[in-house]
Amino acid sequence: MEKHLSVVTFPKGLPGFELLKEYKIQQYDELFSVLISVTNPSVAFIIVNPFEFYPNYELDVPDDLLEEIEITNRDQVNIRCIVTWNSDRNKVTLNLLAPIIINFDRHSGKQIVLQNVPYTTKHLLWINGIGDSEGGEG
Template sequence: MKEKKGSSLPFEKEELISFEEGLFGFEDYKRFLPLPITEDSDAVLNLLSVEDESLSFIIMNPFLLVSDYEPRLSQDIYKKLEAKDEADLSYYVICVVGDSPENSTVNFKCPIVVNTVSRKAVQVILESEEYRFRHSLKDIGKEVV
């Protein structure tokens, strides 16, 4: 069933991801449509609010940026996501796009975690001290995260 309510883009309800608590700073927006920048790739996505199309985020697969990224989730997060297995989860980091790639950053500290089965999502704050809120894209690969 195609849905359009609040969105000019047609989409299938099953394509949406739902944030029960919203994203940090955007708690009122709960339903987002992930749109791949490159077809059939989750490397970079446009995460578009279907409640307000002027609200979107560029998100990236952190494992394609940093191979040793190791987010650790609490059991509460697994419960919120209704996740039985780590294999059901996908992780994304929000990119703040600057006027050039050198001036763009990603947030490894607060990834978005999506249960690919239930389509539930949360944004979490990782307890690890090794991840920061702003990590320059130009420095990825040059230093440890």
């Protein structure tokens, strides 16, 4: 699934964290990973592959944004979205409006904000029953 990599560089940082440019990805389980700042490990984000939760998720990334992280073909593109955790699993959300685009070949990434899309920063994570322990199989 994901290629192993030591550090992903975000040339412009992440929005709100522009000074932190290097992050490592630590796999937690089959669905969740943690994006951890190399220089400030207290800055970390839970990330997931959005297609695991929203199979019909669609995004069109402009070529100029792909060029910023040296993507030369679409096979190099890996999409991750940030999860906002909550102690109540029914309130855990996924930011589909601002996905993280990662080029695992070049170890570079960029978070983008999609324009003119129906997505928000707070989509319920468990809406499609993935990991749902209530009402049957999970």
